[in-house]
Amino acid sequence: MSEARCLPGLRLPVPIVMHIARAYCVQAGKVVDIYQARALFFEQEEPRRRFEFLCSYDTCRSANATRVTGVNYDKLVEDERDRILVKPHFRMNPETPHSVGCEWVARERAEEAADARDREPAQRRGMRSFRNLKSSDFVDVFLPAQLARGPPCESAESSRTSGAGREPTAADPVSTRTRAGRSKLTRVDFLETVVSAYELLEADERREAKLRIGREASLPYNRAFCRVERYFLARGARIFHGGVRVQAHGPNFSVRFFDRVIVPAPMRPGEARELVLYLKREALLQHWNGRFLILQLAEATKPGHYAHCYFFGRVVDHPTLAERLAVEVRSLEHLAFTVRRRAIASKRATTSELISY
Numbered sequence: 001m002s003e004a005r006c007l008p009g010l011r012l013p014v015p016i017v018m019h020i021a022r023a024y025c026v027q028a029g030k031v032v033d034i035y036q037a038r039a040l041f042f043e044q045e046e047p048r049r050r051f052e053f054l055c056s057y058d059t060c061r062s063a064n065a066t067r068v069t070g071v072n073y074d075k076l077v078e079d080e081r082d083r084i085l086v087k088p089h090f091r092m093n094p095e096t097p098h099s100v101g102c103e104w105v106a107r108e109r110a111e112e113a114a115d116a117r118d119r120e121p122a123q124r125r126g127m128r129s130f131r132n133l134k135s136s137d138f139v140d141v142f143l144p145a146q147l148a149r150g151p152p153c154e155s156a157e158s159s160r161t162s163g164a165g166r167e168p169t170a171a172d173p174v175s176t177r178t179r180a181g182r183s184k185l186t187r188v189d190f191l192e193t194v195v196s197a198y199e200l201l202e203a204d205e206r207r208e209a210k211l212r213i214g215r216e217a218s219l220p221y222n223r224a225f226c227r228v229e230r231y232f233l234a235r236g237a238r239i240f241h242g243g244v245r246v247q248a249h250g251p252n253f254s255v256r257f258f259d260r261v262i263v264p265a266p267m268r269p270g271e272a273r274e275l276v277l278y279l280k281r282e283a284l285l286q287h288w289n290g291r292f293l294i295l296q297l298a299e300a301t302k303p304g305h306y307a308h309c310y311f312f313g314r315v316v317d318h319p320t321l322a323e324r325l326a327v328e329v330r331s332l333e334h335l336a337f338t339v340r341r342r343a344i345a346s347k348r349a350t351t352s353e354l355i356s357y
């Protein structure tokens with residue numbers, strides 16, 4: 001314990017709530033982020049058992065068996081507490097201490113030091129503070145995976161190796177998911193991480209906070225995220241989204257957007273076409289997150305459930321039906337759904353425009 005000096009709660013200069021982006025999953029025997037933990041959880045047959053998590057930093061585990069709590073990684077339908085959506089995340093366990101060298105302590109201290117250096121209000125320093133979103137969970141850059149392999153397809157064949165390729169995160173403390181200091185931008189390649197940030201921003205915050213998609217210029221979140229009906233009117237890289245109805249067709253799923261896509265001149269002026277996305281079970285199962293998506297989509301087909309679909313991809317002509325358009329994404333990393341119970345959806349909508357913006 002000499003090297004790994006404990007940071008007892010009373011003397012802790014760091015805030016009680018420390019941001020933890022990755023943790024060691026005891027059952028899986030590896031370091032995972034919360035979305036990987038969720039995927040592994042839903043790969044289990046029922047009854048599924050919740051995992052035990054320890055700190056991702058080796059010394060924390062060996063010296064203190066530092067526990068970390070996984071929150072909401074076992075849910076298919078979104079939860080909310082005090083009218084705030086609760087996204088999957090890791091939470092520090094205040095009863096077990098971290099070591100001084102711990103990557104999460106180091107990051108917290110770097111942030112503390114920055115705070116002490118300039119005692120100006122956060123907003124004057126150009127830093128962000130949000131009402132429902134921790135600044136450490138904010139995403140500055142969405143870097144879509146560059147998938148050279150294979151043709152694009154509506155069923156999104158990103159292989160399991162894509163997920164596995166993101167796994168050695170423990171050796172990379174300044175990875176795409178973390179921010180080592182204030183000056184570092186948080187970059188992610190998994191669309192749902194950006195979606196979580198977007199959904200937790202209030203309407204006014206979405207107008208202020210900026211997101212860069214790939215190499216494009218930064219845009220306010222409320223423009224980087226664009227309703228599907230405006231697909232042909234928007235310029236540059238955007239994340240499109242809209243409410244959807246999910247239907248099961250045997251083992252596969254069709255996802256129909258409620259909003260029709262406006263087709264501008266000179267194509268067929270004034271026309272609005274239906275937009276669909278087809279997901280084949282077989283293709284989903286090829287992806288590290290596919291089993292979760294299948295169960296989440298199945299949940300969305302149930303009465304009283306509401307689903308919202310986000311994608312980074314293209315809208316193309318439907319292969320067989322001229323009156324329809326189809327969504328094409330190159331990877332399942334570029335596709336995310338949120339599923340809520342209707343009561344929650346409508347209550348939330350009245351408080352912050354989350355659903356009906």
Ligand SMILES: [Zn+2]
Pocket residue numbers: 055056057060066098099102103104105
């Ligand atoms: Zn630690």
